[in-house]
Amino acid sequence: MQLVAVSSLAEGADRIVAERVLARPGGRLEVFLPLEPDDYATDFADEESRRRFDDLLVAADQVTVIPPDPSDASREAAYARAGTAVLARCDVLLALWDGEGARGRGGTGEVVAEARAMGRRVEVVAVERAID
Secondary structure, eight states, X not given: OOOEEEEOOOTTHHHHHHHHHHHSXXXXXXXXXXXXXXXXXXXXXXXXXXXXXXXXXXXXXXXXXXXXXXXXXXXXXXXXXXXXXXXXXOSXXXXXXXXXXXXXXXXXXXXXXXXXXXXXXXXXXXXXXXXX
């Protein structure tokens, strides 16, 4: 069985999972970005984060930028659309999640709820949220 990570490569758990899957023999990565890469990267913490992101983009088999919706071009809406695209492509949602509500549209809590509503299998790994 081939293992494919389907991800938006957000900082944190998204990248940890993508890197672990790519480290496995035959592991693959498909990426669905909420925004163009340079725009998306403005949300990252620092240059090291940007480097990790760029490395994962190069390693991906497929990179898709989700088109904007003219009726709601907000960043949060873009993140939500990318989450929906990931769900449409995945068989199982692996959520590293603290169980708290989303901090904005497209956050883990919202994506988990959407996956469950779709009848998608959801595996939650309980984590503690880092202190900001």
